[in-house]
Amino acid sequence: MGEESHEHGISRRSFVTGVIGVLGGIISAIVGLPAIGYLISPALKRESADEWIPLGWVDDLPEGEPALFSFTLTKQVGWERTAFSYGVYVVRKADGELDVFSNVCTHVGCRVSWDEDIAEYVCPCHDGHFARDGAIISGPVPRPLDRYEYRVEEDGRLMIHLQEG
Amino acid sequence: MIERFGNWLDTRLGLRTIYATVLDRKVPKVNWSFTLGSATLFLVVMQGVTGIFLTVYYVPHPDQAYDSINYIMNEVAFGWLIRGIHHWGATLMVVTVVLHMLRTFFYAAYKYPRELTWITGVLLLLVTLGMGFTGYLLPWNQRSYWATTVGTNITETVPFIGDFVNQALRGGDELSTLTLSRFFSAHIWMLPAALLGILGIHLYLVVRLGISHIPEKDE
Numbered sequence: 001m002g003e004e005s006h007e008h009g010i011s012r013r014s015f016v017t018g019v020i021g022v023l024g025g026i027i028s029a030i031v032g033l034p035a036i037g038y039l040i041s042p043a044l045k046r047e048s049a050d051e052w053i054p055l056g057w058v059d060d061l062p063e064g065e066p067a068l069f070s071f072t073l074t075k076q077v078g079w080e081r082t083a084f085s086y087g088v089y090v091v092r093k094a095d096g097e098l099d100v101f102s103n104v105c106t107h108v109g110c111r112v113s114w115d116e117d118i119a120e121y122v123c124p125c126h127d128g129h130f131a132r133d134g135a136i137i138s139g140p141v142p143r144p145l146d147r148y149e150y151r152v153e154e155d156g157r158l159m160i161h162l163q164e165g
Numbered sequence: 166m167i168e169r170f171g172n173w174l175d176t177r178l179g180l181r182t183i184y185a186t187v188l189d190r191k192v193p194k195v196n197w198s199f200t201l202g203s204a205t206l207f208l209v210v211m212q213g214v215t216g217i218f219l220t221v222y223y224v225p226h227p228d229q230a231y232d233s234i235n236y237i238m239n240e241v242a243f244g245w246l247i248r249g250i251h252h253w254g255a256t257l258m259v260v261t262v263v264l265h266m267l268r269t270f271f272y273a274a275y276k277y278p279r280e281l282t283w284i285t286g287v288l289l290l291l292v293t294l295g296m297g298f299t300g301y302l303l304p305w306n307q308r309s310y311w312a313t314t315v316g317t318n319i320t321e322t323v324p325f326i327g328d329f330v331n332q333a334l335r336g337g338d339e340l341s342t343l344t345l346s347r348f349f350s351a352h353i354w355m356l357p358a359a360l361l362g363i364l365g366i367h368l369y370l371v372v373r374l375g376i377s378h379i380p381e382k383d384e
Contacts, residue, residue: 038221038242038246039218041241079227
């Protein structure tokens with residue numbers, strides 16, 4: 001029988017092999033493509049935030065001393081509402097203007113803290129150092145500390161503009 | 166080129182021998198009921214794959230199990246599909262396993278020299294039912310909660326050790342987070358491990374002994 005079908009150019013065996021291969025490919029695609037979507041699905045949903053956050057009163061801030069403010073923002077993540085905490089350094093400059101920094105290190109996202117002894121912001125992860133005005137001093141950091149847009153209300157309350165996503 | 170690479174691989178891996186032994190076995194003339202074992206094997210693989218995918222989002226905790234499954238069903242892309250396949254595949258697998266057993270029984274295929282294939286098959290049936298029983302609790306909804314309450318309570322009818330068995334299954338007197346954790350552990354680690362081990366023996370025996378022919382009228 002094999003001999004006979006060879007005369008038509010394709011044997012029964014290779015025909016069946018081919019059909020199984022094609023069907024297998026189609027089934028794999030039907031199952032595999034949704035599977036990829038399933039895995040990356042949360043990454044495709046961008047949570048965006050664009051709001052003014054009341055940070056605190058700045059009337060009594062001493063000049064030139066970085067003060068740490070913190071707030072939490074609750075977001076819906078998956079099936080849960082999760083509170084994320086934010087740290088903000090506020091410095092009153094001599095001219096009365098403010099420097100408002102995020103405490104997120106610009107290298108790979110650890111949190112910097114103000115070291116009074118050396119008067120620098122220090123990141124504990126890779127020893128990144130920033131100056132009082134946020135400028136790079138040393139370490140692997142790619143750019144100065146990020147700043148928030150801010151405004152001071154009439155009653156002296158500091159508001160910062162949080163933009164994400 | 167491809168053939169040379171194939172030869173190179175085969176010299177080292179012996180894949181063609183495995184292929185010939187496993188797939189080019191001589192089989193007697195059989196009918197469609199002889200595909201039930203392969204169908205079950207396919208379902209086992211499918212349950213394994215979809216189950217692994219479900220663990221990406223599912224959380225086995227009373228506060229989150231139900232919510233995480235809701236999330237899979239309503240928020241995750243194709244989550245309804247993955248869970249749907251796992252849900253219906255589980256039901257279908259019990260059906261194919263039982264039909265597979267009935268076919269073996271009525272064709273008397275369990276006889277010498279295939280007794281061990283039959284015994285491992287019975288163990289696989291029990292593991293399959295265990296997978297169904299433990300998996301049923303995981304959604305942690307009303308149906309699964311009370312089904313497991315009833316299911317574990319049934320063990321109390323066993324003389325002397327019934328109470329203990331119930332407590333061991335539940336991890337305490339009541340259905341709790343301990344019950345959910347241990348059912349989850351059994352469902353994704355212990356029972357699948359047992360299943361793979363026994364299934365290995367079962368399939369080895371099928372390959373080694375071959376399958377029996379359909380009995381003649383005078384046999």
